[in-house]
Amino acid sequence: MSTPATRSRENTRARLLEAAAQVFAEVGLDGASVEAVCERAGFTRGAFYSNFESKDELFLMLAASVSEVRVSAVRTRVEELTAAGALVEGCDPIDLVQQIMELGGDDRLGVMLLSEIRIRALRDRQFGEAYLAQEREMVSSIAQIVDDIVSAGLLRLRLPAETAARMLMIIWEGMTVRGAMAGQDDAQLRHSGGAELGRLVQLLIEP
Amino acid sequence: MSTPATRSRENTRARLLEAAAQVFAEVGLDGASVEAVCERAGFTRGAFYSNFESKDELFLMLAASVSEVRVSAVRTRVEELTAAGALVEGCDPIDLVQQIMELGGDDRLGVMLLSEIRIRALRDRQFGEAYLAQEREMVSSIAQIVDDIVSAGLLRLRLPAETAARMLMIIWEGMTVRGAMAGQDDAQLRHSGGAELGRLVQLLIEP
DNA sequence: TGTATCCGATACATAGATGTATCGTAAGGT
DNA sequence: ACCTTACGATACATCTATGTATCGGATACA
Numbered sequence: 071m072s073t074p075a076t077r078s079r080e081n082t083r084a085r086l087l088e089a090a091a092q093v094f095a096e097v098g099l100d101g102a103s104v105e106a107v108c109e110r111a112g113f114t115r116g117a118f119y120s121n122f123e124s125k126d127e128l129f130l131m132l133a134a135s136v137s138e139v140r141v142s143a144v145r146t147r148v149e150e151l152t153a154a155g156a157l158v159e160g161c162d163p164i165d166l167v168q169q170i171m172e173l174g175g176d177d178r179l180g181v182m183l184l185s186e187i188r189i190r191a192l193r194d195r196q197f198g199e200a201y202l203a204q205e206r207e208m209v210s211s212i213a214q215i216v217d218d219i220v221s222a223g224l225l226r227l228r229l230p231a232e233t234a235a236r237m238l239m240i241i242w243e244g245m246t247v248r249g250a251m252a253g254q255d256d257a258q259l260r261h262s263g264g265a266e267l268g269r270l271v272q273l274l275i276e277p
Numbered sequence: 278m279s280t281p282a283t284r285s286r287e288n289t290r291a292r293l294l295e296a297a298a299q300v301f302a303e304v305g306l307d308g309a310s311v312e313a314v315c316e317r318a319g320f321t322r323g324a325f326y327s328n329f330e331s332k333d334e335l336f337l338m339l340a341a342s343v344s345e346v347r348v349s350a351v352r353t354r355v356e357e358l359t360a361a362g363a364l365v366e367g368c369d370p371i372d373l374v375q376q377i378m379e380l381g382g383d384d385r386l387g388v389m390l391l392s393e394i395r396i397r398a399l400r401d402r403q404f405g406e407a408y409l410a411q412e413r414e415m416v417s418s419i420a421q422i423v424d425d426i427v428s429a430g431l432l433r434l435r436l437p438a439e440t441a442a443r444m445l446m447i448i449w450e451g452m453t454v455r456g457a458m459a460g461q462d463d464a465q466l467r468h469s470g471g472a473e474l475g476r477l478v479q480l481l482i483e484p
Numbered sequence: 485t486g487t488a489t490c491c492g493a494t495a496c497a498t499a500g501a502t503g504t505a506t507c508g509t510a511a512g513g514t
Numbered sequence: 515a516c517c518t519t520a521c522g523a524t525a526c527a528t529c530t531a532t533g534t535a536t537c538g539g540a541t542a543c544a
Contacts, residue, residue, distance in 0.1 A: 115532085205455075
């Protein structure tokens, strides 16, 4: 009766979104034909237009999904760490930051997809607002745990927590992107980016 | 005889390159048709294919030109500052960094074009190498002046100059991109980015 | 088993982009 | 003044993507 959203329909949409994530990452939004996405998902365009209005609508949904996943991943991780009492005397702040940063696409394709989203945010005013809003959420989640550590008296910052968190995010992004360019595999990518990030952390905290 | 590269031919190529810079920035490499570029330049596609082999070739030339301009702009500025003896006792390092960073496209379109180049660097291995190489040049130019300041005994760094320079570049890029997203006009863009950059500088130097 | 419905496949009409081949014209040499 | 060459415009053939309209089959329900 009231469409319980047929099981297989949801599945189709999910597969199309997944395929789109890959194809968009590989060749870009404009470079990707609807057909290419469908082919990757194992469908024809009939399935596509039955589920989405246009390539653009699909992209917006995908971007929203990616954002939501990233933000909530960071948030739950922060909550876990806080609840699990990881903020004890001997904890290594560099390690903590890396643990948080490692969530969220730092594989090669993930970086490319995020870049595609970022460039869309640059071109599309409205989309840009949403992108920045989502980023502020992430920053504030990170700032929160930083603040918790400071409040616990484990260390002191040379900057406001928000500012520090923003810098961490930007440096993290910059390093992952450059790592992906150097064609390193994912493990190295994580590691080399982490090294630089560690230096920034040492910079941020007061000895 | 030996084609002295007719005056008007060089001019045509320049106009096409300039138009391409605009159009690529606005709608992206894949989103831009050859025709759109030609129209912007006031030509038809006949002129285009008479001067370039493909859109891709044009893009590569444009990217090379942009890189070259940026690197040499920074380099000559560094030389100017060094030669002019700007590294005196009372100089403000924050100001210096901002002066250097302000060169190189920090207008809205410039940011978008650079992003387009960056994403290409992510997708194309060979191009990525070139991109990173060019960036290393910039970083080392910046590191040089930082080093000069340190050598002059005006201040001390908490990090190697190269690392500091890299962080400066990344933060600068991150801030300009986010500024452009917020839809600020160019002046504000420069300013808000500069503020954050200033904080990083204060972080980098030892009090 | 019959039937209604939903969903994805197929076929088609259309639009837009690409690249090439040809043409006209303006500049330069003799 | 004539001829040649260079350069950009025009016209055309091809290809690819898009979106829609229609069809076929599976599934749910009686």
